[in-house]
Amino acid sequence: MNKHLLLVDGNSVAFRAFFALHSQLNRFVNHDGLHTNAIYAFNTMLDVVLDQFKPTHALVAFDAGKTTFRTEKFADYKGQRDKTPTELSEQLPHLRELLVGYGIKSYELKNYEADDIIGTMARQAEAAGFKVDIVTGDRDLTQLATDQVTVNVTVKGVNTLEAYTPAHVFEKYELEPKQIIDMKGLAGDTSDNYPGVTKVGEKTAIKLLKQFGSVEGIYDNLDSLKASKMKEHLQADREQAFLSKSLATINTNAPVALTLDALVCQGKDETKLLDFYDAMDFQSFKSKLSIVNSAVQAQQAALKYDVLTADNVAAIAAQLTSPVTFYLEMLADNYHTAESNGFVIGHQGTWYVATDTALLQTPALKQLLADSAIEKYVFDVKRTYVGLQRLGVSLAGTTFDLLLASYLVDTNDNSNDLGKLALLHGYQNVATDEAVYGKGASKGLPEDITVFEKHLAAKAQAISDLQPVLMKKLQDNDQLALFTEMELPLALVLADMEIAGVKIDIDKLNELKGQFQQRLDTIIQKIYAEAGKEFNINSSQQLGKILFEDMKLPVIKRTKTGYSTAVGVLEALKGIAPIASDILDYRGLSKLQSTYITGLLKVVHPEDQKIHTTYLQTLTQTGRLSSIEPNLQNIPVRDQDGRQIRQAFIPRSEDWAIFAADYSQIELRVLAHISGDQNLQAAFKEGLDIHASTAMRIFGLAQPEDVTPNMRREAKAVNFGIVYGISDYGLSQNLGISRAQAKTYIENYFREYPQVKAYTEAIVKTAREQGYVETLFHRRRYLPDIHAKNFNLRSFAERTAMNTPIQGSAADIIKVAMLHMQHALAAEKLQATMLLQVHDELIFEAPKTEIPILAQLVPEVMDAAVSLAVPMKVGTGSGATWYNVKD
DNA sequence: GTACTCACG
């Protein structure tokens, strides 16, 4: 068998791996708070190269430390390098463990770099007749390429490799591999921090080497060069050139205490890898282990199910007893329009699968599902309820929802895919939908119907198996009431709101569309005239060029990729360039046109002229809802133009009206409650204008009349800032004041509201000690970054620790209000229907005759949702459209 | 798929 040696530059590949998944740094944290992104990507790389090269021998070389024979020669070698981020260095020891699991030797050598180990072993292996593949992120190693040795350099992350054979090196540099060191000697290397020859870069170096072959060749023939700046530099930097070349040269005779025989691949030790993956929380690698797979396959093979038919369904339904697990499959995402493809019902170990959804119409089955005395275990009760409802089937008695429970236990465990979610809980026996149905355009039912049936049975089994696990966790977290009394029943309230939908005046939207378009056309022509040419105004790239290059306007702010053209920037330019103000107008109108006019028209249901949004109940980190397809929680209100969109939101019929109620300052009231601050509480108890009251305190005013509108505005920003987890910089940006000024405001605020200050300090401490923060109703958010060494990550976690209990408790409160509201409407036998929730407000439609009743009832219910140390305040209004909602 | 921008609380 041909011997084949794989040599990996451990540090360099780990470095690449770390930055390949750098944007995911927060998502790759194990249960001990260890970052794992580099380990994960390194593992992926290992799988790729082992599969590609199928080596018989392998070695991963690491750097031993900072000091090497190179730093002895040149003290500043690699001197300018930033310190390795701690999030990466903490991962390096675990890479060795991973390699042990893979049966691959790792090695480091004092005073030498990984390069030298690799160079030495490559030469030895070559001499012994091996084929050698080197994997590294560092192009310098291409100097080692020969006919037997290929240097594979990572490109874009770590999974794509560029293979440098001598021929490829020549293609790239027009040099022999051994001349790479001469090139480095001449051009230097900024990342390794050695100089080379002044003003000589890669291009010049290559030109010289093509003529003279090597650094030595150049200096031997220096006299033959005609006089030039370059010649002067070469003469002056002679010593540097030779030093740089020697630094770039990989030592292929390092005293490596390894024999080739010691590098034989031992094969994976799956038991070790299993432990390692458990420690790292790597579910996907774990699931690829054959010991895991065979266990999973055995369990899946043991999974028994029967197929429901028209003949057996009634008898089977009749004998099912509480609790039953039920799952309705709809492949399409949007359950308001999705077709139902099949379902499964049963209990532990006995599953009945149907791919014919008409069987749901069987009276015995319908009755069972609608019977609240028979407990149901499901995954995503809202989706199931709506799907069934569209088939004329009622669902009641749900006592467990895997999706909801998982979200409450940890807001990060919130995949909508049952298979993925189960995996997050270490449960492996159910495939992901993507694996079974595919994705994108090719998504569909498997050709083999039994694959589909098995998948449904496996889902039911997973729900049933995980039910006790999740219930235990909820109980341990003191979250049973939150689950059973709040989120589960709320799902049905939300489902009813989604199903009810909100009626849209299509003619109104079209009328607005025409008006906006006319104004847009005028502005577009004006902008083209001002710019001196036509361009795509929607492209921030093109716009940046026009403003800052063609028109030479001052650059206020940059983004990662170029010039920022955000509102703040354009506002600042308004005074010197009228085009800025036209672009702002254009942006405003074009946003309305695309997102709100055409966007909403696209999602109006053709049959009922209504919009049925979908609320995501398990998405946000704070407990708020989110709204999609379309988002009805961000319909314009602040600007007059945008606000008109609300004229298109109308009640279901002529003699009905829209009614809305909102909590006033709910977050500040929550803050007053949980901080226990006497001064803040007093302000609310006395019914003061809270922003004016804060203004009096931070500006030291004696009389309410002394508060100017500007003082109130600034105090309002301070109040908001406190809720967001304040910083002087953030406040100064928001108010356009100096950082010092902002700092004074904050100090004054904390002096006046000392218990708020104490709260912000205490909650951060709590987060550090227990790793999470909680809302009034025990909703929990984990904050692993609270311990981060990185200042930014840690600061962010600290602000989140302050904000989440406030925002989250406010979310809890309105959820309770919604539950009570639904009951009250039924108890009062009102036709009024709750339609929308926008974080601190509820929107209803009702017969005009019921509006006075609602004006009384809704604030009462919202007030009574929770009893805080301060009173609640609820504002209401009604009108013919959402736009017209006024007191 | 990511970046940018902007709508809401």
Added chain:
DNA sequence: ACGTACGTGAGTACA
């Protein structure tokens, strides 16, 4: 010294 306000969704451009 570090570089920010908290929580969302959608449209467009561009690679």
